[in-house]
Amino acid sequence: MVTIKDIASRSNFSSATVSRVLNNDEKLSVSFETRRRILDVAKELGYKTLQERKGEQINPKEKGPKVGILLCQSVEEEMNDTYFLSIRRGVERECADLGFTATELFRLSNLSSEQISSDLENLIVIGRINTEILESFNTRLKNVVYINNIEADEGFDSVVIDFKNATRKAIQHLIDLGYKRLGYIGGMEAEHYSNNKIPIEDTRKKTFEMVMKEFGLYEEQNVMVGEFTMKSGYEQMNQHIKRGDVPEAFFVASDGLAIGAMRALQEANLKVPEDVAIVSFNDIEMAKFASTPLTTIKVYTEEMGRIGVKMMAERLNGRELPLKVTVPTKLVLRDSCGALGIKKATS
Numbered sequence: 519m520v521t522i523k524d525i526a527s528r529s530n531f532s533s534a535t536v537s538r539v540l541n542n543d544e545k546l547s548v549s550f551e552t553r554r555r556i557l558d559v560a561k562e563l564g565y566k567t568l569q570e571r572k573g574e575q576i577n578p579k580e581k582g583p584k585v586g587i588l589l590c591q592s593v594e595e596e597m598n599d600t601y602f603l604s605i606r607r608g609v610e611r612e613c614a615d616l617g618f619t620a621t622e623l624f625r626l627s628n629l630s631s632e633q634i635s636s637d638l639e640n641l642i643v644i645g646r647i648n649t650e651i652l653e654s655f656n657t658r659l660k661n662v663v664y665i666n667n668i669e670a671d672e673g674f675d676s677v678v679i680d681f682k683n684a685t686r687k688a689i690q691h692l693i694d695l696g697y698k699r700l701g702y703i704g705g706m707e708a709e710h711y712s713n714n715k716i717p718i719e720d721t722r723k724k725t726f727e728m729v730m731k732e733f734g735l736y737e738e739q740n741v742m743v744g745e746f747t748m749k750s751g752y753e754q755m756n757q758h759i760k761r762g763d764v765p766e767a768f769f770v771a772s773d774g775l776a777i778g779a780m781r782a783l784q785e786a787n788l789k790v791p792e793d794v795a796i797v798s799f800n801d802i803e804m805a806k807f808a809s810t811p812l813t814t815i816k817v818y819t820e821e822m823g824r825i826g827v828k829m830m831a832e833r834l835n836g837r838e839l840p841l842k843v844t845v846p847t848k849l850v851l852r853d854s855c856g857a858l859g860i861k862k863a864t865s
Contacts, residue, residue, distance in 0.1 A: 701768045
């Protein structure tokens with residue numbers, strides 16, 4: 519049996535660090551690369567957590583309803599933007615708490631019609647997907663819960679956040695601080711169809727443009743879009759810097775993008791928030807440990823996953839009316855926007 523010590527030896531990290539990463543210790547502060555390296559080694563060696571081993575020992579007759587989890591993100595996409603990884607953790611933890619059998623995990627990127635068993639009736643979908651795909655894979659699905667798909671089929675349950683309101687909240691905060699020249703750094707979303715992905719405009723970008731036009735502050739050249747990765751954030755900010763006319767503040771569509779953008783600013787000897795203020799989105803664990811702690815819109819991603827499973831449980835207990843739950847967001851103030859410095863100066 520693979521042990522923590524085996525993984526520590528292979529990954530070159532301490533047994534304590536490996537143990538805390540594998541047990542999702544939220545108080546542990548490690549880099550994204552460290553966490554991914556440990557998880558990759560654990561998967562490679564076939565390590566199973568105590569909770570997984572206990573689940574294998576349960577008599578099949580005692581197991582709860584079988585629930586499949588369909589991920590619209592590849593492993594690389596999930597690792598590059600931990601937003602979806604956190605949702606999945608919430609789903610898996612709530613399934614375990616409720617006694618659901620959630621052992622069937624599918625990724626759309628390598629899914630074939632033979633992989634989804636014909637007797638599977640309950641499915642949780644994380645990400646945006648066209649309903650025609652589900653119908654082509656399995657026509658017996660009775661209960662589907664969509665998480666983070668604002669265009670979800672109205673006949674099924676869904677869990678979403680209000681991207682429009684959250685984005686407006688971030689922009690309004692920067693404008694209230696006195697910033698007028700605002701830039702946008704974002705990524706391209708996609709809806710998954712069979713054998714391809716159709717790019718769609720991100721709601722955060724559309725809302726940024728709408729709100730800035732309302733205030734008469736919109737400048738098209740200050741809006742850039744790439745991928746949802748740190749590298750893309752770095753590259754997009756470098757484009758602003760090389761242009762020689764960097765906006766005084768930015769709304770950035772994810773914390774990962776913002777961390778990459780701040781690296782580019784640091785290399786250009788531009789300080790955050792003294793020279794450029796930033797408000798980002800998600801509030802991943804790394805946000806508060808960035809070189810300049812990020813002011814960000816907190817999304818309760820793990821709770822979104824847990825709510826999705828609870829909605830599935832309600833369906834299995836007889837609820838027939840499909841529901842959409844909108845999970846609230848919260849603006850978390852840290853150093854990157856400059857607001858804390860203003861408070862200190864006026865107190």
